[in-house]
Amino acid sequence: MGNIVRLAVLGSTGSIGQQTLEVVRALPHRFCIVGLAAGKNISLLSQQIDEFKPRFAYYQGKKSPAYPDCQLLSAEEIAGHPEIDTVVIATPGRAGLMPTLAAVKAGKTVALANKESLVMAGEIITSQAKKNKARILPVDSEHSAIWQCLQGEKEKVSQLILTASGGPFYGYSPARLEKVSVQQALKHPSWRMGRKVTIDSATLMNKGLEVIEAHWLFNIAVDSIRVLIHPQSIVHSMVEFTDGSVKAQLSYPDMRLPIQYALTYPERLPNLQLPRLDWGNISQLTFEPADLDAFPCLKLAIEAGKKGGTYPAVLCAADEVAVDLFLSQRIKFTAIACLIEEILGHHQATAQPSLSQIIAADHWARQKVLKLAGAGL
Amino acid sequence: MGNIVRLAVLGSTGSIGQQTLEVVRALPHRFCIVGLAAGKNISLLSQQIDEFKPRFAYYQGKKSPAYPDCQLLSAEEIAGHPEIDTVVIATPGRAGLMPTLAAVKAGKTVALANKESLVMAGEIITSQAKKNKARILPVDSEHSAIWQCLQGEKEKVSQLILTASGGPFYGYSPARLEKVSVQQALKHPSWRMGRKVTIDSATLMNKGLEVIEAHWLFNIAVDSIRVLIHPQSIVHSMVEFTDGSVKAQLSYPDMRLPIQYALTYPERLPNLQLPRLDWGNISQLTFEPADLDAFPCLKLAIEAGKKGGTYPAVLCAADEVAVDLFLSQRIKFTAIACLIEEILGHHQATAQPSLSQIIAADHWARQKVLKLAGAGL
Numbered sequence: 001m002g003n004i005v006r007l008a009v010l011g012s013t014g015s016i017g018q019q020t021l022e023v024v025r026a027l028p029h030r031f032c033i034v035g036l037a038a039g040k041n042i043s044l045l046s047q048q049i050d051e052f053k054p055r056f057a058y059y060q061g062k063k064s065p066a067y068p069d070c071q072l073l074s075a076e077e078i079a080g081h082p083e084i085d086t087v088v089i090a091t092p093g094r095a096g097l098m099p100t101l102a103a104v105k106a107g108k109t110v111a112l113a114n115k116e117s118l119v120m121a122g123e124i125i126t127s128q129a130k131k132n133k134a135r136i137l138p139v140d141s142e143h144s145a146i147w148q149c150l151q152g153e154k155e156k157v158s159q160l161i162l163t164a165s166g167g168p169f170y171g172y173s174p175a176r177l178e179k180v181s182v183q184q185a186l187k188h189p190s191w192r193m194g195r196k197v198t199i200d201s202a203t204l205m206n207k208g209l210e211v212i213e214a215h216w217l218f219n220i221a222v223d224s225i226r227v228l229i230h231p232q233s234i235v236h237s238m239v240e241f242t243d244g245s246v247k248a249q250l251s252y253p254d255m256r257l258p259i260q261y262a263l264t265y266p267e268r269l270p271n272l273q274l275p276r277l278d279w280g281n282i283s284q285l286t287f288e289p290a291d292l293d294a295f296p297c298l299k300l301a302i303e304a305g306k307k308g309g310t311y312p313a314v315l316c317a318a319d320e321v322a323v324d325l326f327l328s329q330r331i332k333f334t335a336i337a338c339l340i341e342e343i344l345g346h347h348q349a350t351a352q353p354s355l356s357q358i359i360a361a362d363h364w365a366r367q368k369v370l371k372l373a374g375a376g377l
Numbered sequence: 378m379g380n381i382v383r384l385a386v387l388g389s390t391g392s393i394g395q396q397t398l399e400v401v402r403a404l405p406h407r408f409c410i411v412g413l414a415a416g417k418n419i420s421l422l423s424q425q426i427d428e429f430k431p432r433f434a435y436y437q438g439k440k441s442p443a444y445p446d447c448q449l450l451s452a453e454e455i456a457g458h459p460e461i462d463t464v465v466i467a468t469p470g471r472a473g474l475m476p477t478l479a480a481v482k483a484g485k486t487v488a489l490a491n492k493e494s495l496v497m498a499g500e501i502i503t504s505q506a507k508k509n510k511a512r513i514l515p516v517d518s519e520h521s522a523i524w525q526c527l528q529g530e531k532e533k534v535s536q537l538i539l540t541a542s543g544g545p546f547y548g549y550s551p552a553r554l555e556k557v558s559v560q561q562a563l564k565h566p567s568w569r570m571g572r573k574v575t576i577d578s579a580t581l582m583n584k585g586l587e588v589i590e591a592h593w594l595f596n597i598a599v600d601s602i603r604v605l606i607h608p609q610s611i612v613h614s615m616v617e618f619t620d621g622s623v624k625a626q627l628s629y630p631d632m633r634l635p636i637q638y639a640l641t642y643p644e645r646l647p648n649l650q651l652p653r654l655d656w657g658n659i660s661q662l663t664f665e666p667a668d669l670d671a672f673p674c675l676k677l678a679i680e681a682g683k684k685g686g687t688y689p690a691v692l693c694a695a696d697e698v699a700v701d702l703f704l705s706q707r708i709k710f711t712a713i714a715c716l717i718e719e720i721l722g723h724h725q726a727t728a729q730p731s732l733s734q735i736i737a738a739d740h741w742a743r744q745k746v747l748k749l750a751g752a753g754l
Contacts, residue, residue: 148622152529155645161656228656238627243645244653245525245634246627250615257622268532268620276621279538279605284663287656 005263008035008056008078010099011090013044015194016113016139016255020088021048023260026271030264035078037091037099056081075099080106086263088139089114092196093320094362097121101355107132111262113139115209116320120313121358122216136217137262141191142210143217144258145236145249150218151266159240160214163230164290165190165253167202169333170229174294180333182326190233190253199323200297203336204290208301209319212312215305222305227290227298234277234285250277296337300344309349310361317365318343325373335373343368382640385412385433385455387476388467390421392571393490393516393632397465398425400637403648407641412455414468414476433458452476457483463640465516466491469573470697471739477502478732484509488639490516492586493697497690498735499593513594514639518568519587520594521635522613522626527595528643536617537591540607541667542567542630544579546710547606551671557710559703567610567630576700577674580713581667585678586696589689592682599682604667604675611654611662627654673714677721686726687738694742695720702750712750720745 007024011017017038024031037058038045045059049067056073075095079087079102087103088111089096096114101121103110105128112118118125118136129136138144142162150157168187169177185202186195193201200206204227211225233253240246251257252275260271292299297319304311322336331339343365350357384401388394394415401408414435415422422436426444433450452472456464456479464480465488466473473491478498480487482505489495495502495513506513515521519539527534545564546554562579563572570578577583581604588602610630617623628634629652637648669676674696681688699713708716720742727734 148624150529152527152643153645154643158647226656235625240653241645242647243634243637243641244628244648244651245638245645246654247525248612248625248627250623250625251621257620260620261622264620266529266531268530268618268622270535270619271621274621276617277623279603279664280666282664284661286661287659289657 004032005030006032006034006083006085007088007263008037008081008084008086009033009088009090010035010037010075010079011039011092011096011114012036012048013038013041014090014092015192016090016259017088019255020090020259020263021052022273023256023263023271024052026273027260027264027269030269034084035073035081037075037078039095055083076102079103079108085109086111088259088263089117090139092194094120094317100125101128104129104134104136105132107134109135109137111137111139111259115140115213116316118216119209119212119316120362121355122212122312123352124355124358126216137265138217139258139262140210140213141253141255141258142237143214144261146214146218146239148249148261149237149239149247153241155242157218157220157239158224158242160218160220160225161238161240161246162207162210162214162225162227163233163235163237163287164204164207164227165201165233166229166231167204169202170231172294174334178332178334182329185326185333189231191255195327196320196323199326200319202333203297204295205297205301205319205336207290208298208305209316211302212305222302228287229290230285230287232282232285234282252277297340300337300340304344307349309351310353310358311344311347311349313353313358313361314344314347314349314365315340317362318369321366321369322373325369331373339369339372342372381406382408383411383460383462384408384465384640385414385458385461385463386410386465386467387412387414387452387456388416388469388473388491389413389425390415390418391467391469392569393467393636394465396632397467397636397640398429399650400633400640400648401429403650404637404641404646407646411461412450412458414452414455416472432460453479456480456485462486463488465636465640466494467516469571471497471694474498478505481506481511481513482509484511486512486514488514488516488636492517492583492590493693495593496586496589496693497739498732499589499689500729501732501735503593514642515594516635516639517587517590518630518632518635519614520591521638523591523595523616525626525638526614526616526624530618532619534595534597534616535601535619537595537597537602538615538617538623539584539587539591539602539604540610540612540614541581541584541604542578542610543606543608544581546579547608549671551711555709555711559706562703562710566608568632572704573697573700576703577696579710580674581672582674582678582696582713584667585675585682586693588679589682599679605664606667607662607664609659609662611659629654674717677714677717681721684726686728687730687735688721688724688726690730690735690738691721691724691742692717694739695746698743698746699750702746708750716746716749719749
């Protein structure tokens with residue numbers, strides 16, 4: 001048995017945050033929750049503080065819950081606090097960037113569920129991690145799968161194969177995609193996730209962000225990462241090695257497994273709550289190359305990843321705003337990709353950007369999307 | 378680049394032996410062939426000696442090819458010779474036992490393609506390997522897949538999942554199985570292999586022997602090994618870990634990959650002759666639990682593996698003779714299983730047998746099969 005890990009969970013009231021706490025409940029002797037940070041869901045955060053009694057908390061609301069033994073700190077302060085070993089970054093979207101950077105600069109073990117931080121600032125985060133001996137451990141099921149397949153392998157890989165469920169609309173015609181509703185888009189066929197990620201899964205932008213994230217996490221060219229549609233969501237990703245051998249990681253779609261793996265690594269612990277594959281009920285696994293024309297968000301993300309510089313930050317920002325607009329029913333589903341493409345086309349990129357240049361590009365893109373959408377695009 | 382490995386290939390004229398030499402040809406700077414041993418195919422062995430100029434050779438024939446620079450030794454002498462680093466045991470059937478033991482006792486790295494040696498004498502071979510610091514590296518595609526999946530994993534596994542193509546007759550009714558010809562049985566749908574192994578694949582005995590082999594190679598109970606029928610032969614086997622995560626190894630069915638992996642381990646080397654999975658052409662992978670009733674050889678093998686002692690040696694011996702009888706058209710396909718079951722039923726087993734007890738059980742079983750078959754069973 002390893003030591004007790006002192007955990008901070010940033011984004012504790014979101015889907016990944018809640019599932020992280022489920023893992024902690026299932027393995028109570030392994031973890032001590034020292035910090036919790038949430039956005040606006042104060043009532044759930046209050047319950048979590050009652051249950052886990054963290055020393056530090058952060059929330060984004062106006063009302064301040066009074067906890068005499070719980071000190072209010074910023075998310076960055078929690079992420080870098082010396083009494084914390086591992087920081088789970090489950091904060092959604094751009095809001096994950098600064099806490100991730102703070103954790104990495106403080107040399108923490110970072111269990112990273114937030115995609116945007118690496119997509120926006122991959123070069124800065126990975127070089128800071130190296131400099132400060134921080135470990136970035138993936139929590140996304142795809143990246144966890146790749147990481148698991150890479151265990152014990154010394155050679156450079158020849159290809160990463162990210163699988164994608166395809167989301168609820170895979171196979172839809174462009175005309176049919178025009179008409180999909182928010183409600184339809186929020187019904188993911190295999191994963192339980194937050195709203196933003198669920199829409200990103202429906203556009204396949206999520207997979208595009210994962211391609212860029214994999215590029216930084218595993219130090220591999222975007223060109224050597226491919227996407228396969230695998231609707232059963234059982235093979236979570238694969239690695240092809242230089243000798244042509246391929247390794248895959250499989251499990252039912254349940255985020256608690258990759259969360260637990262990141263938190264207990266390099267150990268694997270039995271957890272009765274985690275489902276086991278029932279081969280009596282898995283008769284086939286299907287695969288097909290992703291259709292980039294039908295799902296332009298994936299194509300845009302791969303292009304932005306190849307171009308690098310501030311392009312991925314602009315991609316992320318434009319997507320975040322466009323998805324918000326779609327969720328509030330102000331634009332159509334297909335307009336998400338159109339808006340992002342338009343913004344990327346207008347962007348004057350900076351190569352090897354500083355953090356402030358990345359943040360400036362992010363601001364510019366957000367304003368630009370709102371302006372374009374306001375103008376009816 | 379690692380050092381040049383001094384290789385002996387025992388069974389060099391068989392299917393695995395020839396494919397081993399193909400790997401050596403593809404990676405000429407990595408290997409030096411120091412020993413070759415064959416059975417009766419003197420003409421092919423002569424060509425191999427011409428090409429690779431080994432210092433030592435063994436053959437089982439009557440005529441002695443005269444090679445002034447090549448010393449004739451026994452297979453065991455070659456296996457244990459101090460000028461050899463790695464011994465590939467590609468000798469088929471029981472004939473692999475003594476050379477494997479000799480290699481293990483000499484502390485060699487043993488690339489083991491012969492199933493029978495571990496099935497017959499798993500306890501003796503693994504304990505001798507431990508004592509003499511010999512490494513046994515699997516060459517079978519299934520065991521290589523498991524071994525690849527275990528790289529970097531520290532925990533005990535919860536389950537091994539061996540895949541089986543099902544052979545040419547999977548899904549056949551008992552009545553149809555009665556009538557299959559030798560020619561039909563020799564047509565394996567996915568693998569190119571020797572005659573004995575091909576028939577064993579058609580009866581699923583091959584998978585049963587692999588279960589027992591996996592038990593010894595990976596130190597796991599027979600009860601924790603299951604068999605899945607996977608007709609595409611792309612997933613070569615899987616490992617389920619204690620947290621429920623499953624890893625699989627995939628490639629086209631080509632023995633050169635597991636052979637190369639064993640010979641270059643822990644490195645993986647590019648080899649342009651090895652095919653890469655083409656995901657544009659792999660649309661589905663199917664799986665179903667193996668039907669033990671339709672394929673009694675698999676059931677018999679699993680039972681023999683659980684019972685241990687001399688049962689697995691008797692299973693092997695009875696199978697080897699029964700398959701010979703089938704190949705020479707003296708018994709029906711379905712009689713293979715009947716003969717083996719009969720012999721196992723008559724066997725008075727010895728627990729933790731010595732080598733001589735194992736060999737005695739083997740002799741007894743061979744005589745008994747011939748007697749029963751001669752009596753028309």
